[in-house]
Amino acid sequence: MTYAMNRLTVPVTVDEEKCIAAKGCTVCVDVCPLDVLAIDPIKGTAYMKFDECWYCMPCEKDCPTGAVQVDIPYLLR
Amino acid sequence: MTALTTQDDEYAQLRQRMADTDPEIRRIALMDMTDSEDEEVAEPLLIDALRDADAGVRAQAAAALEGYESVAVVAALLEALDDCAESVRAAAALSLGELKDSALGPVLLAALSTSSGYAKAAIFRALRELRVQESLAPALSAIADNSAEVRQAAVGVLGYLRDPSALVALSLVATADTDAAVRRTAVGALGFASVLSDVFPALIKALRDDFWQVREEAATTLGKLGAVEAIAHLIGTLRDDYWQVRIKATRSLGRLKSRAAVPAVSEALFHEVSNLRKEAAVALG
Amino acid sequence: MDTIEIEVDVLVIGGGTAGPMAAAKAKEKNPALRVMVMEKANVKRSGAISMGMDGLNNAVIPGHATPEQYVKEITVANDGIVNQKTVMEYATSSFAMIQELDSWGVKFEKDETGDYAVKKVHHIGTYVLPMPEGHNMKKVLYRQLKKRRVDITNRLMATRLLLDEHGAIAGAMAVDSRTADFHVIRAKTVILATGAAGRLGMPSSGYLFGTYENPTNAGDGYSLAYHAGAELSGIECFQINPLIKDYNGPSCAYVTGPFGGYTANANGDRFIECDYWSGQMMMEFYKELEGGNGPVFLKMNHLAEETISTIEEILHSNERPSRGRFHEGRGLDYRSGMVEMHISEIGLCSGHSGSGVWVNERAETTVPGLYAAGDLACVPHNYMLGAFVYGKLAGESAAEYCATHALAAIDGKQVEQERERVWGPLGVVDGLPPSQVEYKLRRMVNDYLQPPKVTRKMEIGLQRFAEIRADLGRLSAADPHELMRAMEIHAILDCAEMAARASLYRKESRWGLYHYRVDYPEKNDKDWFVHVQVKKAADGAMSCFTRSIEPYLVALDEEEKTAYQKLRIAKEPAAA
Numbered sequence: 004m005t006y007a008m009n010r011l012t013v014p015v016t017v018d019e020e021k022c023i024a025a026k027g028c029t030v031c032v033d034v035c036p037l038d039v040l041a042i043d044p045i046k047g048t049a050y051m052k053f054d055e056c057w058y059c060m061p062c063e064k065d066c067p068t069g070a071v072q073v074d075i076p077y078l079l080r
Numbered sequence: 081m082t083a084l085t086t087q088d089d090e091y092a093q094l095r096q097r098m099a100d101t102d103p104e105i106r107r108i109a110l111m112d113m114t115d116s117e118d119e120e121v122a123e124p125l126l127i128d129a130l131r132d133a134d135a136g137v138r139a140q141a142a143a144a145l146e147g148y149e150s151v152a153v154v155a156a157l158l159e160a161l162d163d164c165a166e167s168v169r170a171a172a173a174l175s176l177g178e179l180k181d182s183a184l185g186p187v188l189l190a191a192l193s194t195s196s197g198y199a200k201a202a203i204f205r206a207l208r209e210l211r212v213q214e215s216l217a218p219a220l221s222a223i224a225d226n227s228a229e230v231r232q233a234a235v236g237v238l239g240y241l242r243d244p245s246a247l248v249a250l251s252l253v254a255t256a257d258t259d260a261a262v263r264r265t266a267v268g269a270l271g272f273a274s275v276l277s278d279v280f281p282a283l284i285k286a287l288r289d290d291f292w293q294v295r296e297e298a299a300t301t302l303g304k305l306g307a308v309e310a311i312a313h314l315i316g317t318l319r320d321d322y323w324q325v326r327i328k329a330t331r332s333l334g335r336l337k338s339r340a341a342v343p344a345v346s347e348a349l350f351h352e353v354s355n356l357r358k359e360a361a362v363a364l365g
Numbered sequence: 366m367d368t369i370e371i372e373v374d375v376l377v378i379g380g381g382t383a384g385p386m387a388a389a390k391a392k393e394k395n396p397a398l399r400v401m402v403m404e405k406a407n408v409k410r411s412g413a414i415s416m417g418m419d420g421l422n423n424a425v426i427p428g429h430a431t432p433e434q435y436v437k438e439i440t441v442a443n444d445g446i447v448n449q450k451t452v453m454e455y456a457t458s459s460f461a462m463i464q465e466l467d468s469w470g471v472k473f474e475k476d477e478t479g480d481y482a483v484k485k486v487h488h489i490g491t492y493v494l495p496m497p498e499g500h501n502m503k504k505v506l507y508r509q510l511k512k513r514r515v516d517i518t519n520r521l522m523a524t525r526l527l528l529d530e531h532g533a534i535a536g537a538m539a540v541d542s543r544t545a546d547f548h549v550i551r552a553k554t555v556i557l558a559t560g561a562a563g564r565l566g567m568p569s570s571g572y573l574f575g576t577y578e579n580p581t582n583a584g585d586g587y588s589l590a591y592h593a594g595a596e597l598s599g600i601e602c603f604q605i606n607p608l609i610k611d612y613n614g615p616s617c618a619y620v621t622g623p624f625g626g627y628t629a630n631a632n633g634d635r636f637i638e639c640d641y642w643s644g645q646m647m648m649e650f651y652k653e654l655e656g657g658n659g660p661v662f663l664k665m666n667h668l669a670e671e672t673i674s675t676i677e678e679i680l681h682s683n684e685r686p687s688r689g690r691f692h693e694g695r696g697l698d699y700r701s702g703m704v705e706m707h708i709s710e711i712g713l714c715s716g717h718s719g720s721g722v723w724v725n726e727r728a729e730t731t732v733p734g735l736y737a738a739g740d741l742a743c744v745p746h747n748y749m750l751g752a753f754v755y756g757k758l759a760g761e762s763a764a765e766y767c768a769t770h771a772l773a774a775i776d777g778k779q780v781e782q783e784r785e786r787v788w789g790p791l792g793v794v795d796g797l798p799p800s801q802v803e804y805k806l807r808r809m810v811n812d813y814l815q816p817p818k819v820t821r822k823m824e825i826g827l828q829r830f831a832e833i834r835a836d837l838g839r840l841s842a843a844d845p846h847e848l849m850r851a852m853e854i855h856a857i858l859d860c861a862e863m864a865a866r867a868s869l870y871r872k873e874s875r876w877g878l879y880h881y882r883v884d885y886p887e888k889n890d891k892d893w894f895v896h897v898q899v900k901k902a903a904d905g906a907m908s909c910f911t912r913s914i915e916p917y918l919v920a921l922d923e924e925e926k927t928a929y930q931k932l933r934i935a936k937e938p939a940a941a
Contacts, residue, residue: 006798027097028108034410036581037574038520038542038846053846055574058687061410067107067140075691078572079611115409119512146501147470147508178470211479239477268477293671304476324625324669353667354635355625362485 014058014076015040015051021070022048031062031071091121098125103134110137114144123148127156135165142171149181158191161199173202185212192218197227204233208240216243223249228259235262239269247273251282260291267297271304279305284313292322299325303332311338318344323351327359334363366791368547368784373399373516374767375760376537376552378523378586380404381412381579382749383739384558385506385515386756387763391556392513394764401516403539403550405559405849406581408517409507412560413579413716413740414749417500419620419683421473422486422641422748424494425459429483432456434490436919441929442643443719443745444875444888446599446896449918451744454726458754463494466753470505472498484623486641493619497679521548522849523585525783526555526593526735529773534593534734536775538783540852545791545845547784553770554734554763557722558756559586561604561740562860564853566710566815567807568613573800575613577606577709578740586741587713588856590722591863591907595730597899598743598912599719600867603711603816603879606642607650607661610707614685616663621680624672626665629703630658637932642717643746644877645929651708651816651878662703673699708878710807711815713860716740716747718879723898723912728759734770736763789838790851796841799850806833806854810861814868818882823865830862862907863899870909871897 017031025047032040032049040062041052049071056076063071074080094117097109110129113122126148129141142160145153160172176188188203189212195203204222207215215237222234235253238246247270254266267286270279283305286298299317302310314336317329330348333341348360375391377384380402388402404411425435435456440447463481467473474482474495485491510517520542527536527549534555539548563578574580591597607628609616621627622640630636630653637649654661665673676699681689697704715721721743728736738755740747747755790796813826837855842848873889874882895911902908 023104023108026102026105026108028104028111030111033407033519034415036406036411036415036579038406038849055580057574057576057580058690059415059579060686061415064416064686065410067111067136068104073687073690075612075687075694076572076575078570079575079613079691080694146504180468180470209479236477240479242478265477271476271480272478292669322669324672327625354627355667358635358638 011054012077013051013054014056014074015062016072016074017049018070018072019046019048021068023068024049028067030065030067034061034065036061091117098129103132103137106132106134107137107140110140110144119148123150123153127152130156130160135163135168138163138165139167139171142168142175146175146178149179149184151184151187154179154184154187158188158203161195161202169198173198173205176202176206179206179210182210182212185210185214189214189218197230200225201227201229201233204230204237208233208236211240213241213243216241216246220246220249223253228262231257231259232262232265235265235269239265239272242272244274244278247278251279254282255285260289260294263289264291264294264297267294267301271301273305276305276307276309280307280309283307284310287313287317292320292325295320295322295325296328299328299332303328303335306336308336308338311336311340315341315344318348323353323356327356330356330359330363366545366547366788368549370549370551371401372551372772373401374553375400375556375763376550376554377402377556377558378537378589379412379558379560379739380408380517381558381560381739382414383752383756383759384556385510386753387556387558387736387738387760388515389509389513390757390760391764392515394761395767396513398764398767399516401518401550402510403518403521403523403537405520405522405542405585407519408510410503411581413582414502414684415579416686417502417683418496418749419499419679420493420495421463421750422619423459423492423746423750424463424481424483425456425492426463426481426483426494427460430490430492433919435492437921437925438490438492439746440917440919440921441925442641443602444644444929445890445894445926446602446719446875446914447745448725448915450726450915451724453918454758455744455747455751455754458757459750462750462754462757466505469509471502472496486619486622486639493623495620495623496683500683522852523559523589524787524852525779526589527551527775527779528593529776532594532732533773534732535773537589538780538787540787540845540848542845542849545788545848547787549775549780551772551775553767553772554736556759556763557586557590557735557737557741558739558752558759559589559741561712561714561716562587562857563712563714564807564857565712565860565864566810567804568710569707570611570613573803573807576712577608577613577615578712578714582740583853583856584713584860585853585856586737587722587863588859590730590732590735590737591859591899591901593732593735594901595732595735596723596912597863598721598723598896599715599745600713600863600899601871601880601897602644602719602876603864604714604718604720605647605711605816605878606709606717607647607706608709609688609691610705612688612691613709614688616688616704616706621663621665621676624676625668626663626676628706629662629664631660631662632658633662633664633703636934638934639932643929644718644875644879645932646877647708647879648877648881649933654708661706663706664703665699666701666703670700710811711864713864714740715743715745716749716752718876719743719745724755726758727762728755729762734766787848787852790840790842790848793839793841796839797836799840799842799847799854802833802836802840803850803854803857806830806857806861809833810864814861814864816878816881818868818880820869820882820884823869827862827865830858830865834858866907866909867897867899
């Protein structure tokens, strides 16, 4: 079987300047009910890995540095 | 899998991270600890963190202490009410507001005399739910405070205490305080009166307050008190400029099962705002 | 990938609302018990109330409502199909639960003297207690779990229950969504608290995760109970809610109602007497939406500035706080415009309607040692407070069961079979991605099961579901996360099939829009005043049968019986 690659914009964005994942913070990854966030091991910052967001906002509310921003997914906007 | 059992080495590691020179690492350690450690273990560390050099760490600690109920915690949070950072003061006030154990009342009361403004209001807000009799006197004297925030919080304490000896003072606040929010709170607080005549004049006066939310509260409180003596006044309120106030008067007249009000309430069935029409129908039904 | 074995006394599956309460109460009943909460996400922010709740919809508070009144209200709202004993158990326990939650630090609205500020939204009684500061719910629950030393495991998805040779509970199996490790948990009792089947229908936006329910609640528990041989009930009584269009979240009538907001048609006119969610209300909503007066809106632009600011503060900080961001993006201000509403995708949820795992007033299912609470347990219109009350009952019942039962032996065959099923997708290198299969499945659910229900369409739907079932072996997972999604599809498919079969079985219309069958448009009490149950038969096939309704504890008079049939406003008096 062959697979196509589709580009998608994601609703959760992380300000890499503010993110302190490199220092051991995993708050946003921990609180996401859908487990869609992950830490990029090379950059040491969080990012949205799976396009499965409920726009529920714990990641943004619980982030200790205000690095996470949740937008409404484009399809719903 | 994360188990909540404490491991000694994990604890040592945590202590080390909490002493790190990087405030962000200290903050993350603090969050991890709040999640995993038992309260007995966490409490002294959180209290220490309230004196951290970094405001972010202090605010985090103040927030994490929500639900901890000990004299040491309350004393530390009271101190944090005077923190130079606004975020720390706000978090400390919120955590104090969560207290449930009335045995902690004396600690709060002792801090009242040396506090003012924001901190004093926060202490009164914390005292409200505790309902300790000893807060009566300080709350009564605080209704003359310069700060409206303090007056409102003190009135809140009196409303929850439900001590009839406060009714005279509350009546005065309800009708004469310069701040509308304070008057509204006082009007609501009058709802604990067991003898209507103690509060009747104040509530009737409040029905004519300049601010609609005070009038609304007065109409509601008269209904709660079952004040049949107020029926004529409430019928008058059915002509209030604000339909929101009329709704509350309608509801109260319904609760009072007033026959005299039927014609006036029936008129509301034709008001342009459907909320009022609906409320009138309920009151008549 | 490892197989990990754990042994506990009480296993609670689901750490949202009912689950933490069940665990806390089991531990309270007997602190010596080993109690574990197993959560698919993270207990700190999981379930329907991850961001808190803005109010109680069903508070039975002395002075405002009586348990008898409430039982009547719910009996009528659920069109007579209730086991009143279960509703009564809730109603008589609800006030004590409010007080206990209050003592734990949950904030309910009170007046200035500290009395609960109860508001009227329902048709008959007064049950709404707002929680303008209700955003700390999960924090409060987490603290209670810690205090009682309940074990917590996060990111584990339960896939099947383990049974002993007599069909009683022996434990559960689960997969880790981060590592794909397979877990075998031996337990004396299992409490299911996995929430609604919220990923059944597809939102009209086409965004798979833009569901009304927290999409983590994929219906796992319905499937777990079914395969363990438990009876499920009222599956044909779908959950369908009036929601903010596109955003697909509540707006929410319970919050705005007491402040004066209401559901209106395109002319800004009220067309239903009462905004309390029921099938009958949804039917009127549907008619208005499809009729000449549509679309339907939530109207707040007649309220005072002070009131609107308060509403904004509540709606934009609780339950679904991104509502504010959504409206802002479209330039909608409650002060001037109205909020466009539409009808949600279908789901299974007893918290809102009546579809769930059958339980009695002790939260016992029909499988010994298995308990259920919350949105997936069949206690109609139970909402959040019902989840807490039944969580408590389940926890206490489970603790009692532990006192007289030993751990059952684990059947290696069940474990082997399940591990093979669960790890299967990891071994399929050239297969179907879960997202694609889920999209197709849920589109079929919309096409064939969304009311109005049509017999022929549902029959075709069953054929399509069977074809997708045949595809399950071709599901492939690139990583443990996708593996979780693949296993969720198995559960969603079970729910879809149950929904179709139960709907076909009940040959009448009932619950307004929830079970509106165009081939049988009338309610038929003579033949269908019964529960419809779904169960896995001995031969493994899905079977439907009826269960008679227990004699009512609280009788209804004729007028009360039809109260919810008269929700449409006959004719508004002309404005003065």
